Amino acid sequence: MSYSGERILLSSEREGRISRFRVWIMLGVALAAILFQAYIPLFFQFLGFLELPLLVVVYFALMRRDQVAGLFIGAVVGLAQDSLSRNPLGMFGIAKTLVGYFASSIGLRLDVDNVALRFVLTFFFFLFHQFLYWVMARALLAQQIALDVQKTLLLGLLNAVVGVSLYHFLDKLREKS
Amino acid sequence: MESFLNRYRGITILLLVLFAQLVLLAVQVKNGQDVRMIRVWTVTAVSPVARIIEGFRGGGAGFLRHYILLHDADAENRRLQAEVDKLKIDNIFLKNELDTANRGQALEVLQSHIPSKTLAATMFMTGAGSGSRVVYSDRGSLFGVKRGMAVVTADGIVGKVTEAYPTASEVQLVTDPDFAAGVVSQKNGVLGTLKGQGTPLCRVDYVPTDEKVDVGEWFYTSGDDRIFPRGFPAGVVKSVRNGSPYKEIYLDPSGLQHGLEDVLILIEGVHMEIPATPPTGQPMYIGPPVPAAPQPADATAAGQAPPARPSGPGTAADTLKSQYQAVGAAEGHTFGEGEVGSKPPDFTHMGLPPSAGAAKQPPGKAPGAKPPAGQEQAAKPPVDTREEPDR
Numbered sequence: 001m002s003y004s005g006e007r008i009l010l011s012s013e014r015e016g017r018i019s020r021f022r023v024w025i026m027l028g029v030a031l032a033a034i035l036f037q038a039y040i041p042l043f044f045q046f047l048g049f050l051e052l053p054l055l056v057v058v059y060f061a062l063m064r065r066d067q068v069a070g071l072f073i074g075a076v077v078g079l080a081q082d083s084l085s086r087n088p089l090g091m092f093g094i095a096k097t098l099v100g101y102f103a104s105s106i107g108l109r110l111d112v113d114n115v116a117l118r119f120v121l122t123f124f125f126f127l128f129h130q131f132l133y134w135v136m137a138r139a140l141l142a143q144q145i146a147l148d149v150q151k152t153l154l155l156g157l158l159n160a161v162v163g164v165s166l167y168h169f170l171d172k173l174r175e176k177s
Numbered sequence: 178m179e180s181f182l183n184r185y186r187g188i189t190i191l192l193l194v195l196f197a198q199l200v201l202l203a204v205q206v207k208n209g210q211d212v213r214m215i216r217v218w219t220v221t222a223v224s225p226v227a228r229i230i231e232g233f234r235g236g237g238a239g240f241l242r243h244y245i246l247l248h249d250a251d252a253e254n255r256r257l258q259a260e261v262d263k264l265k266i267d268n269i270f271l272k273n274e275l276d277t278a279n280r281g282q283a284l285e286v287l288q289s290h291i292p293s294k295t296l297a298a299t300m301f302m303t304g305a306g307s308g309s310r311v312v313y314s315d316r317g318s319l320f321g322v323k324r325g326m327a328v329v330t331a332d333g334i335v336g337k338v339t340e341a342y343p344t345a346s347e348v349q350l351v352t353d354p355d356f357a358a359g360v361v362s363q364k365n366g367v368l369g370t371l372k373g374q375g376t377p378l379c380r381v382d383y384v385p386t387d388e389k390v391d392v393g394e395w396f397y398t399s400g401d402d403r404i405f406p407r408g409f410p411a412g413v414v415k416s417v418r419n420g421s422p423y424k425e426i427y428l429d430p431s432g433l434q435h436g437l438e439d440v441l442i443l444i445e446g447v448h449m450e451i452p453a454t455p456p457t458g459q460p461m462y463i464g465p466p467v468p469a470a471p472q473p474a475d476a477t478a479a480g481q482a483p484p485a486r487p488s489g490p491g492t493a494a495d496t497l498k499s500q501y502q503a504v505g506a507a508e509g510h511t512f513g514e515g516e517v518g519s520k521p522p523d524f525t526h527m528g529l530p531p532s533a534g535a536a537k538q539p540p541g542k543a544p545g546a547k548p549p550a551g552q553e554q555a556a557k558p559p560v561d562t563r564e565e566p567d568r
Contacts, residue, residue, distance in 0.1 A: 067186075067188075067190075067191070068190050071190060071191050089201050090198040090199065090201045090202035091202065093198045094195055094199065097191065097194050101187065101191045
């Protein structure tokens, strides 16, 4: 099975290369992302815009190319993030479950090693995640949260930039096939 | 089935995980009424289904009961029909009871507002014969009923007692051909004699053709017959024709308009004034009298008479009537009695303060009894309008 770095669309699911990670690496990265999200903004408020758990979910889901694995990664990270926040358990869980599922579904069709594609997908899933959270907060929790579109777009760009760099680092942690 | 689950394994697990998290969310979150969302969602999800099931069950049972199992419908229909008939009879009975109560109330009002002494009676049978114009009341000589006593209702005169038995009395109705009573018209004071015709209408006889009587005019008893006191409604004129030498006036007797069950027998009749307006026929509510206001101490000390106001129950006319009755009682006079030409009570001191009345002298005539300025007008006796030249 050969992998082409020049094409974005894969001709078949089998053409995509499944990246494998050690379990402790996945757990450690996810835990680090959650801890970063929870504690770093206390000391560096300007880093509060980063949604590292989301970036980790998107990365692992894209690279695993397995819908079930992707949705479970999203659910676990989301519930963990919920447990450290004031949200009811399930808000981030549902949002990240859907992100993980759709990200892994896209990973089956696209060449997710492409940097530009990673940037676009990260930007798209950030918007999707924020929009989904906004909808659930209004529909399920009856919270009147305003959706600042411009700010969300800007944060999506920033997270996409950070995400591309993060993905490059995480690529180093993949198991050698 | 297995291939189906394998094919949609991802989406199935996704839905399961989402559902589990939704449940988790619903367990934690409460709505505005402090009810957990899982309860709200469960009730919202279950109630439509339960409603549909109940609709099917109720509809099915109703269809079964209303269209299939009709074995007792005919018996129930007959039972309900009988019940409706019974209710109709009850309704008629209650209406009659209500009418009786209304008549009784009207008579009670009449009894309390006329000066005559009356006895309430009930007509319990009519005279035998198809053309009979006599009825029988349940009051007889044991209750003080005598021949010749007048019988009235709140609407007008009914007839007179022609026979008084111990426990009953025979009453001759105004429609009887042998009945006659003196009447006077309300507007012009035209005197005549009311006679029964054996028909629902009566005739007023002996009214000269040059007298003016209009259709719709009311006739009242004149008191000349010494049976009916003056002032009771006799009826309203239905038709007037000029005859020779008397008018032909036909009257609709008002006392027979609303049945003859409850009547009043005048044990002691007292003449009344002919009212200025015809009777309305509707019982009128009369409220309780206004409580007497406390008199100012300075006014009492100055000897000023309080402003004239009705002190007794009812209207100012009732007060005036009670004053006349008080004068009559003080002088031992019984109204309705006394021969023609006998000395009437002295009404000239009526309305004066007790001290002035006790002196039986006009104000200002007694030495030292001159009222203070401003009291002279109040101390004057009321003007007797019956002695005005135009009357």
